[in-house]
Amino acid sequence: MSILVSIEDLLSGNVVEGTRMEFKKGWNPKPIMRSVCAFANDFENEGSGYIIVGVDEVDGKPIRPVFGFPPNDLEAVEKKLIGLCNLMQPHYMPRTSLEAIDGKHVLVIWITAGSNRPYKVPDDVLAKHKTYNYRIRFNSNSIVPNPEQEAELLQLTAKIPFDDRVNTQASVNDMSSSLMREHLEKTKSRLLEESNKMTVEELAEKMNLSQGANEHLFPKNVGLLMFSNHPEKYFKGVQIDVVEFPNGVAGKEFTEKIFQGAIQKQLVDALSYIKTNVIKEKVIKHPDKEASDRVFNYPFNAIEEALSNAVYHRNYELQDPIEVRILPDAIEIISYNGADPSLKQEDFDKGIVRARRYRNRRIGEFLKELRLTEGRGTGIPTIVKALKDNGSGSPTFDTNEPQRTHFLIEIPIHPEFDDQENDQVTDQVTDQVTDQANKLTKEQIEVLNFTLKPQKRKEILEECLGLSNQTKNFSTHIEPLVVLNLIELTIPDKPTSQNQKYVTTNIGKSVLASIKNRDKNDEVTN
Missing domain, CATH: 3.30.565.60 (Heat Shock Protein 90)
Structure with a gap:
C-alpha cells in the first residue's frame, strides 16, 4: 500500500519533520521494532511516524542517492514483520509500502498513532528470553521512558485526540471519494492511481480515516472534517x-x-x-x-x-x-x-x-x-x-x-497605512477630539492609555485606577468612554461575555494625541 505523500517529499523533510522519520540502511528488526513501538505510542501527539529502510543517513539527514532495498526481499520482510508485531503488547501492525526513488526502491514502514496505547515491545525481539519495555520518541530517538514519562504515557491510554476518534454517529459513505483523491493528487501520492478502482470504504481504510470491522466500520472525525462536503452536519460551528x-x-x-x-x-x-x-x-x-x-x-x-x-x-x-x-x-x-x-x-x-x-x-x-x-x-x-x-x-x-x-x-x-487612516480620522473629528479632550477626567485619560491594549473591566478598575470592581466605578470611569466611542468592546455582539475586553478606538487615540500636544503647549507657556 502506498503512503499518502510522495517519497521525494518524505525524504526532503519539508512535509514530515525529522523527528517523525528514521532512516535505516538495511533491514534490522531490533531497532526497527523499538521505533515502531515508540511511534505507535505517539507520546506527544505528533501523528504518524515513518521508518525508511534502504536509506543511509548522516546527522539525521538522508544520503542521496539512496542505498536501496531489494524488491525481491519485500515478501519475506513483510512476513517477518507480522511475526515481530505479534510480540508487541497489545498487538499492533504498521503499514508498508515499496517506493521507487533514485532509480532504486526503498521500504517505507508507516506507523500511525495507535488507538490502544500504551504499547510494549521486547528490547531484543530476536532474543530467546525477552524483556519488555514501553518506548517513546525523544527528539529523534526511541527511548525507554523514565518513571515520570511512563506515568504520563499510561495516563494517555484513553486520551485519543478528538480528530483521531471514531464517530459512530456517521457512516464511512458520508466521506467524499473525490475529496480524498484530490488530497492524494496534491500530495503526489502513488495511492491516487491505485484508488481508481477502490470503493470509499477501501480508500478510507488505506488513508487511515476509518476504524472497525467490516460490519461495524465507522469514519474518524478527521475524515468527516476534511473529506466530507458538509462537516457542519456533524460538528456545529465548523466554519x-x-x-x-x-x-x-x-x-x-x-x-x-x-x-x-x-x-x-x-x-x-x-x-x-x-x-x-x-x-x-x-x-x-x-x-x-x-x-x-x-x-x-x-x-x-x-x-x-x-x-x-x-x-x-x-x-x-x-x-x-x-x-x-x-x-x-x-x-x-x-x-x-x-x-x-x-x-x-x-x-x-x-x-x-x-x-x-x-x-x-x-x-x-x-x-x-x-x-x-x-x-x-x-x-x-x-x-x-x-x-x-x-x-x-x-x-x-x-x-x-x-x-x-x-x-x-x-x-x-503597517505604519504607512495606519498613518493614512489616522490622518483621515483626525481630519473628520478634529473639533470633536479637542472638545472631548478638554472634558475628560484624569481617571478617564488613564483608562484610555491603559486600554491601548485590550483589558478587562476588572483589570481597568483594579489595576489601572486602584478601585473596586463595582457598577458605580464602571459607570463613572469606563461607560462614558464607550458612549463617546473612545473605547470599544472587543466582543460587541456579546456585551456580557466573560471574555469581554475594552480597547481604545482610533478616535480615542486621537484624543490622547490631542491631550499630549495640549500638555506640551502648556509646558512651553509656563
Missing part, C-alpha cells in the same frame, strides 16, 4: 467567519463572509478572499536613493500562518467558529477554546513557544502534507519574521489567561 469593521467593532457597519465545507477548503477560500479583498500594497519612493520599497498593509504569509494555526489547533468539540476580524488598524484571528495549557502567556511574550502536546495530530499531518502550515513549533516565529520583514509592528498573542477560553493573534497594520 471561518471573516468580518470587516470599517469603523471598529463598536461601529454599526460591518460586512461578513462565512466559509464552510471541508476545513482545508475553508482555509484556502478564506485566505484567497483576504488576499484579494484585504491585502494592499504601497510603493514608497525615497529622494536619496533610486530603489523604492514595497510594503503591504499586512504580509500575507503572516495571515496565512496565523489562520492555518487556528484551523490546526482549534477545539472542534466546541460550536464557536474561527473569527477573523478586520479592523481599521489590525487583523484579529480568534480560535476557541484557546492555547494548550502547556503554553504560557510569558512564552508568547518572549517569542519562545513550543507545544508540549498537539490537540489535532491528524489534522496537522494533512495540513502539512498540503503545505498549508509549517512544521513543529515554527508558526509563531514565521509570523514574527514576516511582520519584521515587512516593516510592520510586532504581533500580539493573547492566551486569555487564566480562563483560556480562546486564543487571539492580533496582526497590526
Whole structure:
C-alpha cells in the first residue's frame, strides 16, 4: 500500500519533520521494532511516524542517492514483520509500502498513532528470553521512558485526540471519494492511481480515516472534517467567519463572509478572499536613493500562518467558529477554546513557544502534507519574521489567561497605512477630539492609555485606577468612554461575555494625541 505523500517529499523533510522519520540502511528488526513501538505510542501527539529502510543517513539527514532495498526481499520482510508485531503488547501492525526513488526502491514502514496505547515491545525481539519495555520518541530517538514519562504515557491510554476518534454517529459513505483523491493528487501520492478502482470504504481504510470491522466500520472525525462536503452536519460551528469593521467593532457597519465545507477548503477560500479583498500594497519612493520599497498593509504569509494555526489547533468539540476580524488598524484571528495549557502567556511574550502536546495530530499531518502550515513549533516565529520583514509592528498573542477560553493573534497594520487612516480620522473629528479632550477626567485619560491594549473591566478598575470592581466605578470611569466611542468592546455582539475586553478606538487615540500636544503647549507657556 502506498503512503499518502510522495517519497521525494518524505525524504526532503519539508512535509514530515525529522523527528517523525528514521532512516535505516538495511533491514534490522531490533531497532526497527523499538521505533515502531515508540511511534505507535505517539507520546506527544505528533501523528504518524515513518521508518525508511534502504536509506543511509548522516546527522539525521538522508544520503542521496539512496542505498536501496531489494524488491525481491519485500515478501519475506513483510512476513517477518507480522511475526515481530505479534510480540508487541497489545498487538499492533504498521503499514508498508515499496517506493521507487533514485532509480532504486526503498521500504517505507508507516506507523500511525495507535488507538490502544500504551504499547510494549521486547528490547531484543530476536532474543530467546525477552524483556519488555514501553518506548517513546525523544527528539529523534526511541527511548525507554523514565518513571515520570511512563506515568504520563499510561495516563494517555484513553486520551485519543478528538480528530483521531471514531464517530459512530456517521457512516464511512458520508466521506467524499473525490475529496480524498484530490488530497492524494496534491500530495503526489502513488495511492491516487491505485484508488481508481477502490470503493470509499477501501480508500478510507488505506488513508487511515476509518476504524472497525467490516460490519461495524465507522469514519474518524478527521475524515468527516476534511473529506466530507458538509462537516457542519456533524460538528456545529465548523466554519471561518471573516468580518470587516470599517469603523471598529463598536461601529454599526460591518460586512461578513462565512466559509464552510471541508476545513482545508475553508482555509484556502478564506485566505484567497483576504488576499484579494484585504491585502494592499504601497510603493514608497525615497529622494536619496533610486530603489523604492514595497510594503503591504499586512504580509500575507503572516495571515496565512496565523489562520492555518487556528484551523490546526482549534477545539472542534466546541460550536464557536474561527473569527477573523478586520479592523481599521489590525487583523484579529480568534480560535476557541484557546492555547494548550502547556503554553504560557510569558512564552508568547518572549517569542519562545513550543507545544508540549498537539490537540489535532491528524489534522496537522494533512495540513502539512498540503503545505498549508509549517512544521513543529515554527508558526509563531514565521509570523514574527514576516511582520519584521515587512516593516510592520510586532504581533500580539493573547492566551486569555487564566480562563483560556480562546486564543487571539492580533496582526497590526503597517505604519504607512495606519498613518493614512489616522490622518483621515483626525481630519473628520478634529473639533470633536479637542472638545472631548478638554472634558475628560484624569481617571478617564488613564483608562484610555491603559486600554491601548485590550483589558478587562476588572483589570481597568483594579489595576489601572486602584478601585473596586463595582457598577458605580464602571459607570463613572469606563461607560462614558464607550458612549463617546473612545473605547470599544472587543466582543460587541456579546456585551456580557466573560471574555469581554475594552480597547481604545482610533478616535480615542486621537484624543490622547490631542491631550499630549495640549500638555506640551502648556509646558512651553509656563
